[in-house]
Amino acid sequence: MKNTTPPSRRRRALMLAAAAGIGVAQFGLAHAQSQAYPNRPVTLIIPWPAGGSTDRHLRALAEIASxxxxxxxxxENRPGAGGTLGPATMAQTAKPDGYTIAQFPLGLLRMPHMQKTNWDPLTDFTYIIGVSGYTFGLTVKADSPYKTFKDYIEAARKQPGAINYGSTGTGSSPHLLMEELAGNAKVQLTHVPFKGNADLQAALLGGHVMAQSDASGWDKYVDGGQMRLLVTFGEQRTQRWPEVPTAQELGYGVVSTSPYGLAGPKGMDPAVVKVLHDAFKKAMDDPKHIEVLGQLNQAMWYRNGEDYRKWAVDTYAKDKALIERLGLAAR
Structure with missing residues (x-):
């Protein structure tokens, strides 16, 4: 039978069929790639030196998730810039193929308010999963003259600027919570930033700073008698150190846990994100991981990728107001 379809319509039909074929092929390729993921090792960037509480936690979690x-x-430990250097570099240079991911510390949502950055925490990352938060505390050496947090604050009141503390970096939660507290207490403290927990602990034990504001990487030194824990910053006293008061109950009005999770570069395939999310969620629920959280006195803070992103948007706006109130905003 003779084909009576006009040539123009035949050409159009052939073009549509070809386009559909390409679309199916591309879908099949993307599907195959996501199905094949991962076919080689995945790199997890921890933006703090080895040995601190975050490093201890995420190494254990990564081992289970693998x-x-x-x-x-x-x-890979890539410290610097208050925990923002490693993730920001990843966001700018790594392929969004799921083979390079990083811890997303709260400092990433604060740093752009304090100085100009060439990355955006809300648009340059793919949020994968929310994991945990910290128990923050202020510790001093065991032989420090400050037996209580009140002693430490009273010394700062008598000697404005002469009393110092170290933290894991400018703009980090251990830094900002102390600045907020100092403002509420109407005292002046001198801040000394470090690259991470391990450097900070060594400085305190060596007598180079009077106190350290940090997450619970100091736990073994407190339990071992080399450090004294003066105050914690949760909503309630910790189960592990129930005799230590919170800043809230002492009347300083500061509560901080600094939740964190994992993220990759922007533009990751949702199927790949799901593979990573599911592996880390199973690892989070593993009894071995729950045991590690107990050792670090940290709580679970699970968020799926979308809820984690929504939390980041809200926190970014909230922390902007905090930073402006503390006088730390970029000028």
């Missing part, structure tokens, strides 16, 4: 992922998760 079994569910079917590939090793290789940890």
């Amino acid at each position: 079994k569910h992922l079917g590939q090793p998760i290789v940890v």
Whole structure:
């Protein structure tokens, strides 16, 4: 039978069929790639030196998650800029293929308010999963003259600017919570920033700073008698150190846990994000991980990728107001 379809319509039909074929092929390729993921080790960037509480936690979590992922998760410590250097560099240079991810510390949502950055925490990252938060505290050496937090604050009141403390970096939660507290207490403290927990602890034990504001990486030194824990910053006293008061109950009005999770560069395939999310969620629920959280006195803070992103948007706006109130906003 003779084909009576006009040539123009035949050409159009052939073009549509070809386009559909390409679309199906591309979908099949993307599907195959996501199905094949991961087929090599995944790098997890921890933006703090080895040995601190975050490093201890995420190494343990990554080891468990690697079994569910079917590939090793290789940890890289890239400290600097208050925990923002490693993730920001990843966001700018890594391919969004799921083979490079990083811890997303709260400082990433604060740093752009305090100085000009060439990255945006809300648009340059793919949020994967919310994991945990910290128990923050202020510790001094065991032989410090400050037996209580009141002693420390009274010394600052008598000697404005002469009493110092170290933190894990400018703009980090241990820094900002102390600045907020100092403002509420109407005292002047001198801040000394460090690259991470390990450097800070060494400085305190060496007598180079009077106190350290940090997450619970100091736990073994407190339990071992080398440091004294003066105050914690949760809503309630900790189960592990129930004799230590909170800043809230002492009347300073500061509560901070600084939740964190994992993120990758922007533009990651949702199917790949789901593979990572599911592996880390299973790892979070593993009894071995729950045991590590107990050792670090940290609580679970699970958020899926979308809820984590929404939380980040809200926190970014809230912390802008805090930073402006503390006089730390970029000028």
